[in-house]
Amino acid sequence: MNKISLKLTKTYDENEILKALRESFEFIGGLDSIVKSGDTVLLKLNLTGPFRPEQAATTHPVLVKMMVRLIKECGGHPIIGDGPATIKSPIKDTGIEDVAQEEKVPAFVFEKFQQVHLSDYSIVRDISYSTDVLQADKVISMPKLKTHALTLYTGAIKNMFGAVAFEQRKALHKYKTQEEFSKLLTDIFSVRVPDLTVMDGIWGMDGIGPVHGNPVNFGVLLVSRDAVAIDALSATLLGYKIDDVQMIGRASERNLGESNLDNMFIDDSCYKERILHTANLIPTLQGGLRERFLKLVLGKIQCDSSKCSKCSACLDGCPANAITMNPYPVVDENACLHCFRCYEICFHGALSIKYKKINS
Ligand code: SF4
Numbered sequence: 626m627n628k629i630s631l632k633l634t635k636t637y638d639e640n641e642i643l644k645a646l647r648e649s650f651e652f653i654g655g656l657d658s659i660v661k662s663g664d665t666v667l668l669k670l671n672l673t674g675p676f677r678p679e680q681a682a683t684t685h686p687v688l689v690k691m692m693v694r695l696i697k698e699c700g701g702h703p704i705i706g707d708g709p710a711t712i713k714s715p716i717k718d719t720g721i722e723d724v725a726q727e728e729k730v731p732a733f734v735f736e737k738f739q740q741v742h743l744s745d746y747s748i749v750r751d752i753s754y755s756t757d758v759l760q761a762d763k764v765i766s767m768p769k770l771k772t773h774a775l776t777l778y779t780g781a782i783k784n785m786f787g788a789v790a791f792e793q794r795k796a797l798h799k800y801k802t803q804e805e806f807s808k809l810l811t812d813i814f815s816v817r818v819p820d821l822t823v824m825d826g827i828w829g830m831d832g833i834g835p836v837h838g839n840p841v842n843f844g845v846l847l848v849s850r851d852a853v854a855i856d857a858l859s860a861t862l863l864g865y866k867i868d869d870v871q872m873i874g875r876a877s878e879r880n881l882g883e884s885n886l887d888n889m890f891i892d893d894s895c896y897k898e899r900i901l902h903t904a905n906l907i908p909t910l911q912g913g914l915r916e917r918f919l920k921l922v923l924g925k926i927q928c929d930s931s932k933c934s935k936c937s938a939c940l941d942g943c944p945a946n947a948i949t950m951n952p953y954p955v956v957d958e959n960a961c962l963h964c965f966r967c968y969e970i971c972f973h974g975a976l977s978i979k980y981k982k983i984n985s
Pocket residue numbers: 928932933934935936937938939940954970971972973974975976
């Protein structure tokens with residue numbers, strides 16, 4: 626039976642995190658049953674962009690630091706990486722550079738890719754995938770517990786999207802229904818299923834995630850060998866039905882993990898009392914209804930000309946060709962997919978998206 630450790634941890638106090646991680650690994654069979662002496666262990670973080678830790682959009686540096694130390698205890702060689710949504714590297718702003726320097730381990734943005742050809746796929750057969758992820762002896766995924774405007778929730782399955790080359794990720798944003806995008810994410814997840822997942826739900830995000838939502842102190846840390854099971858439990862804790870988050874069912878159908886909580890052995894027998902009951906969940910709307918909802922809660926994407934360098938990076942990164950330069954970026958609301966790539970790409974902070982709180 627799949628084991629998931631669920632720890633209640635409200636802060637990023639180093640001692641508290643280390644204790645919680647040790648207890649979690651003991652429950653699932655020991656970190657040394659996964660990491661062997663001499664292994665290169667890639668920590669695949671969620672570093673979606675150059676956000677500060679308190680913005681709760683990226684994997685917290687204290688959790689990463691404690692994982693680095695535990696991997697070293699097993700004799701492994703940790704390396705840290707991700708493929709962000711932004712052109713500007715997130716390594717410094719997210720606090721990961723400090724961890725890397727302190728622990729003397731490499732931390733980098735994925736830059737080398739190789740073609741992977743999937744024989745079993747739904748949407749995408751040929752994927753330009755991170756060489757660092759493919760070559761690591763062990764892959765430990767460290768997603769962040771957040772809502773997501775398209776997939777409702779972003780977690781362990783979606784975290785592996787960052788292993789795909791930037792240009793291909795941009796092109797793949799043309800799949801704008803939850804059904805299409807969930808199939809796509811499952812294809813990508815199947816390339817290299819992580820050996821272990823450590824979900825940072827201590828501070829996460831609700832509202833219009835994954836970067837524009839509200840930081841929330843969920844106070845949970847989840848650990849499992851099964852990333853799909855982690856997503857099933859996380860989505861449940863957020864208050865979703867597992868079936869609402871389609872990528873979980875898709876991954877389970879393809880035998881990439883377990884989606885049925887009854888088939889999981891969870892060390893917190895009271896987990897059903899831990900439902901977080903956040904008031905700001907993305908509604909489970911599909912297709913045209915979802916788009917109408919986003920148009921309702923989102924204002925127009927606006928450019929602050931005093932910050933804009935007219936570099937056109939947002940225009941180049943828009944999968945819908947919804948941006949023109951006049952002379953600053955102007956967004957065609959009818960063409961916009963609300964994928965938020967332009968906002969994430971602009972490292973000058975010139976673009977802003979105004980939105981109203983859901984249910985408020
Ligand atoms: S909004 Fe940002 S990304 Fe777009 S042109 Fe201006 S500075 Fe460049």
